[in-house]
Amino acid sequence: MSKMTFRPADSLVDDVWGKRGTPDRDAMETRLKEEADAYFIGEAIKSARLQQHLTQEELGERIGVKRAQICKLENGKCSITLSTMSKVFRALGISSAILDLGTAGKVVLW
Numbered sequence: 001m002s003k004m005t006f007r008p009a010d011s012l013v014d015d016v017w018g019k020r021g022t023p024d025r026d027a028m029e030t031r032l033k034e035e036a037d038a039y040f041i042g043e044a045i046k047s048a049r050l051q052q053h054l055t056q057e058e059l060g061e062r063i064g065v066k067r068a069q070i071c072k073l074e075n076g077k078c079s080i081t082l083s084t085m086s087k088v089f090r091a092l093g094i095s096s097a098i099l100d101l102g103t104a105g106k107v108v109l110w
Contacts, residue, residue: 041085043076048094049092063084063091
């Protein structure tokens with residue numbers, strides 16, 4: 001029987017995408033962050049829509065897009081602009097939003 005060796009997951013990530021601070025690794029981490037952000041925004045949209053018992057089609061009609069676009073937004077499959085985010089959340093009755101920029105302060109989006 002051969003001896004098994006274990007490697008930390010970090011070393012596998014380094015092998016595939018390069019060490020931290022390299023261009024390939026930075027690009028991968030940026031892409032993953034953007035995808036995670038899109039996912040969480042999509043989940044917020046979906047949750048607010050379901051609380052109001054709206055279908056994707058009904059929400060799409062409120063803002064002038066097709067159901068497929070709402071589906072993409074909810075699933076984090078596309079980037080959302082601030083103007084689209086404003087339309088979606090206003091259509092859901094969320095009348096204001098504040099972006100917290102940490103030490104730079106807060107910005108009222110709508």
